Amino acid sequence: MREFFSGWKRKLGVLTLLMACLFAAAWTRSLGNLDLIYLNGKKTNLIVVSGCQKLQFAAGGRFSLVYPSSQEIPNRQYGVYWQPEKLLPSRSIIDFFEYPASEIKMYTDENGNEEAMIPYWSIVLPLTALSAYLLLSKPRVRTPVPENRV
Template sequence: MASRSFLQVDRPPANGAVRMANAQQAKAVSQGARMSYFNPWRRKFGIVTLLLACAFTAGWVRSLATIDSYYHVNRGNGYRLESVDGRIELRISDLAKVGNARGVESRPIGKRRETDDFIATRIKLIKTRLKVLQHAQESLTQSEFEELQNAAEKELRELQATLPWCAVPYWSLVLPLTALSAWLLLSKPLPATTTESSVTIAN
């Protein structure tokens, strides 16, 4: 009778404790999964990257018809950042006429691409002229040679100052930012690893 009483009284509470512990554990795992999916830094960073991608896309579309530029001149050195023809360009020049100035400009793109191609062709011709001038140095006087050389080099510097120092296409910014924002906002986190707690039942 003592053994039967022990089984009837002790085992049911132990089984109830196991079920309660498993229920609490499952609830904790579910809450942890929801919290990890809506992790604050991940969601906020995904929204920021998505907004940046939208901003660069808007600039990309606008640059196909309009040139937006920011210029800064300091002590004769000119710096110009332009959004034009599907890319962002940086132009550097040491031929600025004014001492110090800065500002923002917007103008229609017009025939900008044809102009850049024409300038690049003229630069090649001037470089060829300088090479020919070096070979013809013996048939010229020193003053004539220096005058022709200085004129060609000055024209070359002026033309090179109108071409971009570097250019970054908009697509190289929009595509990675879009992919990153999609991954941050839509991807599911890895499932949390849990260890099952064991309940010892005394016999």
């Protein structure tokens, strides 16, 4: 069993499979939960939002985003903060059918903040395919080097 993981392709394949599993777990969690992660800096703030089968990033100065709990994102001190919220079952079902996460979007909002929205499937499926290739492909056989080579 040890010789199966001797090459770099197999080790990288296991790593990409673990990453695909982590993103798949986050994708499943996003069906019923909304997670907000704030990274407050001195000049720029970064917000990562996971919910409704999407991963959204927003970077800029000030944010006035309102989410299902109707609470505005608070202004906090420097640091990292995590705020989980439960989505109502009816809301997550409505979002699943009415607003499918089918495309990658990048845009600038009215305040000049840069935003990007990435559906989870566009992360999980390529990582899974890459890990399958790396794990299942046959390793290359080394050709012996002739000794009397100048």
